[in-house]
Structures are given as C-alpha cells and as structure tokens.
Amino acid sequence: xxxxxxxAKAAGVSxxxxxxxxxxxxxxxxxxxxxxxxxxxxxGYIPNMAARLIRSSRSNTFGIITDYVSTTPYSxxxxxxxxxxxxxxxxxxxxxxxxxxxxxxxxxxKMFQSHRIDGVLYVTMYRRTVDPExxxxxxxxxxxxxxxxxxxxxxxxxxxDYQGAQDLTRYLLDKxxxxxxxxxxxPILQGAELRLEAFLKTTREFGLTEGDxxxxxxxxxxxxxxxxxxxxxxxxxxxxxxxxxxxMSGNDxxxxxxxxxxxxxxxRIPEDISIVGFDDFRTVSMALKPELTTAxxxxxxxxxTGAERLNTLLQGNKSDRPQWVLPCxxxxxxxxxxxxxx
Amino acid sequence: xxxxxxxAKAAGVSxxxxxxxxxxxxxxxxxxxxxxxxxxxxxGYIPNMAARLIRSSRSNTFGIITDYVSTTPYSxxxxxxxxxxxxxxxxxxxxxxxxxxxxxxxxxxKMFQSHRIDGVLYVTMYRRTVDPExxxxxxxxxxxxxxxxxxxxxxxxxxxDYQGAQDLTRYLLDKxxxxxxxxxxxPILQGAELRLEAFLKTTREFGLTEGDxxxxxxxxxxxxxxxxxxxxxxxxxxxxxxxxxxxMSGNDxxxxxxxxxxxxxxxRIPEDISIVGFDDFRTVSMALKPELTTAxxxxxxxxxTGAERLNTLLQGNKSDRPQWVLPCxxxxxxxxxxxxxx
DNA sequence: CAGCGACATGACAACGTCGACATATTTTTC
DNA sequence: GAAAAATATGTCGACGTTGTCATGTCGCTG
Numbered sequence: 113x114x115x116x117x118x119x120a121k122a123a124g125v126s127x128x129x130x131x132x133x134x135x136x137x138x139x140x141x142x143x144x145x146x147x148x149x150x151x152x153x154x155x156g157y158i159p160n161m162a163a164r165l166i167r168s169s170r171s172n173t174f175g176i177i178t179d180y181v182s183t184t185p186y187s188x189x190x191x192x193x194x195x196x197x198x199x200x201x202x203x204x205x206x207x208x209x210x211x212x213x214x215x216x217x218x219x220x221x222k223m224f225q226s227h228r229i230d231g232v233l234y235v236t237m238y239r240r241t242v243d244p245e246x247x248x249x250x251x252x253x254x255x256x257x258x259x260x261x262x263x264x265x266x267x268x269x270x271x272x273d274y275q276g277a278q279d280l281t282r283y284l285l286d287k288x289x290x291x292x293x294x295x296x297x298x299p300i301l302q303g304a305e306l307r308l309e310a311f312l313k314t315t316r317e318f319g320l321t322e323g324d325x326x327x328x329x330x331x332x333x334x335x336x337x338x339x340x341x342x343x344x345x346x347x348x349x350x351x352x353x354x355x356x357x358x359x360m361s362g363n364d365x366x367x368x369x370x371x372x373x374x375x376x377x378x379x380r381i382p383e384d385i386s387i388v389g390f391d392d393f394r395t396v397s398m399a400l401k402p403e404l405t406t407a408x409x410x411x412x413x414x415x416x417t418g419a420e421r422l423n424t425l426l427q428g429n430k431s432d433r434p435q436w437v438l439p440c441x442x443x444x445x446x447x448x449x450x451x452x453x454x
Numbered sequence: 455x456x457x458x459x460x461x462a463k464a465a466g467v468s469x470x471x472x473x474x475x476x477x478x479x480x481x482x483x484x485x486x487x488x489x490x491x492x493x494x495x496x497x498g499y500i501p502n503m504a505a506r507l508i509r510s511s512r513s514n515t516f517g518i519i520t521d522y523v524s525t526t527p528y529s530x531x532x533x534x535x536x537x538x539x540x541x542x543x544x545x546x547x548x549x550x551x552x553x554x555x556x557x558x559x560x561x562x563x564k565m566f567q568s569h570r571i572d573g574v575l576y577v578t579m580y581r582r583t584v585d586p587e588x589x590x591x592x593x594x595x596x597x598x599x600x601x602x603x604x605x606x607x608x609x610x611x612x613x614x615d616y617q618g619a620q621d622l623t624r625y626l627l628d629k630x631x632x633x634x635x636x637x638x639x640x641p642i643l644q645g646a647e648l649r650l651e652a653f654l655k656t657t658r659e660f661g662l663t664e665g666d667x668x669x670x671x672x673x674x675x676x677x678x679x680x681x682x683x684x685x686x687x688x689x690x691x692x693x694x695x696x697x698x699x700x701x702m703s704g705n706d707x708x709x710x711x712x713x714x715x716x717x718x719x720x721x722r723i724p725e726d727i728s729i730v731g732f733d734d735f736r737t738v739s740m741a742l743k744p745e746l747t748t749a750x751x752x753x754x755x756x757x758x759t760g761a762e763r764l765n766t767l768l769q770g771n772k773s774d775r776p777q778w779v780l781p782c783x784x785x786x787x788x789x790x791x792x793x794x795x796x
Numbered sequence: 797c798a799g800c801g802a803c804a805t806g807a808c809a810a811c812g813t814c815g816a817c818a819t820a821t822t823t824t825t826c
Numbered sequence: 827g828a829a830a831a832a833t834a835t836g837t838c839g840a841c842g843t844t845g846t847c848a849t850g851t852c853g854c855t856g
C-alpha cells in the first residue's frame with residue numbers, strides 16, 4: 113500500500129510536509145503543495161485512517177446501535193438522516209443491530225470501543241423507553257426515537273406523537289366531523305398512549321362527549337407477533353347504525369385494513385367515511401386510493417438532528433434540556449372530506 | 455485508554471505475552487494465561503482495532519455501498535442478512551449510501567480505501583444492472599441484487615424473478631384460472647421484464663392464448679417519481695364483461711390498489727377475483743385482508759450469501775460461475791381461490 | 797551428561813501518521 | 827543593517843499492536 117513516505121519520496125520532500133498538505137496546514141509554499149498534490153494523485157495515495165486514529169485518538173466515527181431498525185421498513189429514514197449528516201461532515205458510520213438481544217448489545221458496545229468510536233447513536237425501531245447498557249460505558253450517547261428508563265439525563269430525541277395526533281384530531285374536527293372512531297395502536301408502543309391521549313383531550317376540549325367517540329383496540333401482544341384485530345374492529349365500528357363519519361387509525365399500515373373493511377361494506381372513501389393514518393409510511397400512505405391523510409413521523413430529521421447533537425456534545429457543549437421532541441407534520445391527501453350530512 | 459502495556463505491567467509479563475493470550479496463540483502456560491486474563495478483566499482492556507490493523511493490514515471490515523437501500527423499506531433485509539453474517543463471523547460493517555450520486559459513490563470508495571476495507575458489498579434497492587466504479591478500484595467486490603453492466607465476471611447475487619413469477623403463474627393455473635390479468639411493474643426495473651416473460655411463457659406452455667390474458671402497465675417513469683396507473687388499470691380490467699378471474703400484480707404494493715379497485719366495484723376477494731403479488735413485502739402482504747399470496751424475494755439470504763461469498767473470495771477461493779441466483783419462495787396466503795364457475 | 801527439541805517468554809522493530817521541536821530561510825521592524 | 831518575527835521545511839519519537847528473532851527452561855534421548 114502506498115503510504116505517506118512513498119509520496120514524500122516522489123515529491124522530494126519530507127513526510128511531515130506531505131502530512132501538512134494533506135491536512136491543509138499552513139506554512140507550505142504553493143509550489144511545494146502542488147508538487148505534493150501531484151505525487152498524491154499520481155500514486156493514488158489515500159490516507160490510512162487507522163494510522164491516523166492511533167496517533168490522534170479521534171476516530172471521527174459514530175456508531176449506530178439499533179434494535180430492529182435495519183430489519184424493519186419503518187424507521188430506516190432515521191439511519192438515512194444520520195448517514196447524510198455524517199457524509200456532509202466527514203464522519204464515518206459503524207452500524208450494528210442487536211436484534212433485541214442483550215448479549216449481542218454488550219458485544220456491540222465492546223466492538224464500538226475497540227474501534228475507539230467517538231460517540232454512539234442509540235436508535236430504536238419504535239418509540240419506547242429502554243435501558244441501554246450505556247450506563248457502564250462512558251461513550252457519549254444520544255438516544256433516538258427512545259429515551260432511557262434509568263437515566264433521565266441521557267440526551268434523547270423523539271417524535272412528538274402528542275402534537276401529531278392533536279393536529280390530526282383538530283383537522284377532522286375542523287372538517288366538521290363530530291362522530292369519530294379511533295382504532296388503537298398496540299398499547300405496548302409508547303406512541304400509542306400519547307396519540308390516544310391527544311385524541312381524547314382534543315375531542316373533549318372541542319366539546320365532544322364519550323358517546324361521540326368509538327374507540328377500539330387494533331393490535332396487541334409482543335411486537336413482531338401481535339394479534340391483529342383491525343379489520344374486525346373497523347368492520348364492527350362501521351356496521352353500527354350510528355357509525356362514525358371519520359376514523360383515526362393508529363398508523364398507516366392499519367389503515368389498509370380500515371380501507372378494506374369500509375369498501376367491503378360498500379362505503380366510499382372519503383364520501384361516506386373519512387380516514388386518517390399516522391406515520392406517513394409512504395409505501396402505504398401513497399399506495400392507498402385515495403391517498404391517505406396522515407401525520408409524518410419526522411424520522412429523517414430525528415437522525416439528522418441526533419447526529420448533529422452528538423457532535424455538539426462531543427465538542428463539549430452541553431445542551432440545556434436533555435430530551436428533545438420533533439414535530440409530526442400533517443400531510444393532507446385525499447382521504448378526508450366533510451361528513452355527508454352535517 | 456488502557457493499552458496492552460498496562461495489562462502487561464499489571465500481569466507482570468511482557469506485552470507480547472499479553473498479545474499471545476488475546477489472540478489465543480499457543481505457548482502460554484495456563485497459569486500465565488489466567489493471570490493475564492484477570493488483568494484484562496480488571497482493567498477493562500479492549501484491543502485497539504486501529505493499531506491491530508496498522509500492523510497486520512487486515513481490517514476484518516466489509517463495506518456496504520448502497521444506492522437507496524437504507525432509504526427504502528424494500529430491501530433492508532439484505533442489510534440485515536449481511537450484518538447477521540458479519541456478527542457471526544467477527545467482521546465489522548462500514549456502511550454508506552450514495553443516494554444515486556456518482557460523485558458520492560467515488561467518495562465512498564475512497565473512504566472505504568482509507569479504512570483499508572477487506573471487501574465491498576455493492577447493494578442496490580431494486581434489481582438492475584449497474585456500472586460501479588469498482589473497475590478502477592481493486593477491492594474485491596460482490597454485487598447484491600444487481601449485476602455489472604461492463605464486467606460480466608464480477609460476482610453477483612440476484613433473486614430469481616423468473617422462477618418466482620413462473621411459480622405464481624403455475625399456482626394460479628393449477629387452481630383452475632384460465633383468464634388471468636397481469637399488471638406490470640415499472641419496465642425500468644430488471645425484474646419487471648423477467649416476471650412478465652415468465653408469466654407469458656408459462657401461460658403459453660399451458661395452452662392459454664393471448665385472448666385469455668389481460669396485460670396492463672401499472673407504473674412507468676423514473677424510480678421515485680413514477681406515474682402510477684395501477685388503480686385505473688385494475689378498475690378498467692375488472693370492468694370488462696369478460697374480466698379475468700385472477701390478477702397477478704407486479705408487486706405487493708401495487709396489489710393494494712388492485713384490492714381497492716376490486717372492492718370498490720363490489721367484488722369479493724378471493725371469491726370473485728383472486729390476486730397474487732410479488733416480493734412478500736410483509737408490511738403490505740400481511741396487512742391486506744385476506745392476506746396476500748405472493749412470492750418472497752429472498753432479500754435476507756441475498757445479504758447473507760453475499761457476505762459469505764465475499765469472504766470466500768477474500769480467502770483466495772475463486773468460484774466457478776460468477777453470477778448466482780436465489781429462488782423466490784411462493785408464500786401461500788388467502789387471496790387466491792379457484793374461479794367461481796369453471 | 798552432552799545434545800536436542802519442545803515449550804515459554806521477552807526484546808525490539810515496524811506499521812503509517814502526526815505532534816513537538818529544531819533548523820533554515822525570508823521578511824519585517826526600528 | 828542587525829535583531830526579531832514570520833514562513834517553510836525537516837528530524838524524531840510516539841501511538842498500540844504484532845511479527846521476527848533471541849533467549850531461557852525444561853524433559854528426554856542415546
């Protein structure tokens with residue numbers, strides 16, 4: 113492999129001068145710089161990060177540790193956000209996923225340390241509280257899409273499920289809906305509770321009573337092997353004589369089944385029944401016809417902001433409040449119209 | 455940071471002996487080994503990969519270079535397959551995605567080289583031919599889900615779209631369907647052509663004529679911003695008086711729209727119209743009701759096999775034929791039944 | 797018991813890079 | 827025009843690890 117020394121020889125300078133050129137240090141004549149750069153190009157020299165790291169003990173590398181993220185379609189955008197930030201800022205990304213195993217997680221931390229990683233981004237597939245082994249490890253860490261159960265001070269970034277659900281609910285109310293159904297996400301998920309809470313609070317503030325709402329559980333059980341009641345719940349909800357004019361779905365994926373249930377009953381969307389989702393999982397929300405109105409989980413931004421925050425942290429700047437929350441933007445598409453006869 | 459030297463001091467041996475223990479080399483007394491291991495535990499020593507690499511010039515790291523994979527839900531399983539293999543075999547994964555940009559791709563290759571990566575896995579989101587810059591780079595590379603346009607000898611691994619579509623077609627024929635519709639994938643995608651070809655050939659072999667088939671284009675245009683005709687195509691196909699009894703969908707995602715089109719026309723699935731997808735994109739195929747019968751793209755295996763093959767390659771073993779193909783398994787669910795009146 | 801081989805350990809250099817410091821050259825300052 | 831400052835370049839060692847070779851200690855063979 114061509115090293116800094118071969119370049120130095122080729123350019124007729126000392127290796128230190130080459131080092132200066134590479135790192136853009138001052139005190140190099142323009143002429144020397146050009147000669148060195150030419151030698152670099154001619155020889156195809158590429159700096160050896162390992163050697164650099166060994167000297168400077170800054171790896172310029174972030175580690176991403178995930179549970180199932182790279183496994184699942186949902187939150188891949190978090191990773192994309194992180195990578196984009198890393199590219200733009202000359203950082204390298206080391207990625208590992210645990211598949212949920214504690215032993216594996218311990219291994220990953222070890223692996224990260226053996227690579228002398230500067231910091232860690234701890235990412236989970238769905239929003240939840242976790243208890244990372246970070247406690248006994250002193251690598252700076254930012255939690256993305258989750259927060260620590262044990263250490264409240266660990267910086268975290270999460271989507272604002274509450275605000276998203278609030279916006280969606282208001283949107284339906286503004287459109288004139290007064291009888292609204294809600295098909296709940298798996299209550300295991302942290303987002304589920306927040307979204308439901310926002311829905312209940314917002315409708316109540318608006319003056320709706322419990323009789324105006326129809327709430328059903330759509331899924332339950334351990335993530336990955338949950339029981340799915342969505343279709344049945346939606347069908348039942350829509351067969352009531354006093355059926356809701358709009359249904360809020362726990363997420364976009366569940367909305368598929370609500371669509372199918374509605375259509376199977378001969379209802380038209382949105383004329384007879386309005387539907388909104390959550391997440392803006394575009395493979396679904398844009399594949400549905402009419403396309404689904406939903407609230408976008410800010411996954412990409414979660415990743416981007418997380419990486420940026422980790423960097424800030426590494427530079428010694430402490431942030432005021434540890435737990436951040438990013439808004440979910442309402443995406444208006446075609447699945448909502450005013451109720452038929454209001 | 456605690457180094458091998460501190461361990462050596464603590465254990466009262468030379469650093470070379472510690473190195474022997476770490477690497478499981480012979481010629482160390484059991485007693486010495488234990489003393490060293492204790493020191494390692496006590497001090498929490500973790501080997502420095504960078505230093506190791508600089509000596510041995512084997513990084514034990516694979517690079518994954520992707521176009522949009524980490525961006526899109528579809529093929530994330532490829533990455534998971536690679537990672538699982540890497541975990542099991544003590545390799546580290548460096549991941550970067552180009553977002554389709556050539557300049558970015560060049561940067562990534564450079565970055566990989568600067569980390570002295572052992573080999574590269576070149577992964578694309580959808581099956582296609584590419585022209586990687588690998589030509590001027592001498593890092594061993596395995597192509598996953600794609601193949602090189604220019605270099606036929608570059609090892610590649612792809613799903614067997616042809617066989618998958620053939621199996622699906624036969625499945626429908628075996629169920630008794632004799633009038634079959636096909637809604638085509640974006641013809642830009644390499645899989646599109648193969649699937650259609652398999653469909654046509656298989657139906658022809660079975661004795662169906664052109665009049666028994668209804669073929670329509672579902673999508674077209676550049677990936678990411680294509681025109682979507684699926685709903686219209688399906689609706690039109692199903693409104694013919696001599697409508698097909700089964701529809702093959704270019705992929706699972708498109709099947710959503712076919713479901714909606716069918717249901718909107720008052721048709722029941724599968725009693726009035728059978729539907730099959732392709733890909734087994736489970737977020738969709740299992741969310742649809744009835745669940746979708748489809749052919750599973752072997753993404754996970756693509757990744758696993760790819761990593762394994764790269765490793766074999768690195769050990770100097772050349773494989774006989776460069777281009778491999780992995781079967782797509784038929785996944786039978788509830789969206790197909792025999793035609794109503796045959 | 798000299799000689800040999802197997803085993804156990806250590807000393808030291810080298811990998812590629814950069815920081816600290818030294819030296820040489822030019823420019824500025826008074 | 828001599829001293830001081832700024833600029834340009836080089837020497838050398840250190841980072842943490844492992845490969846090479848040397849050394850030392852056994853036990854065994856003939």
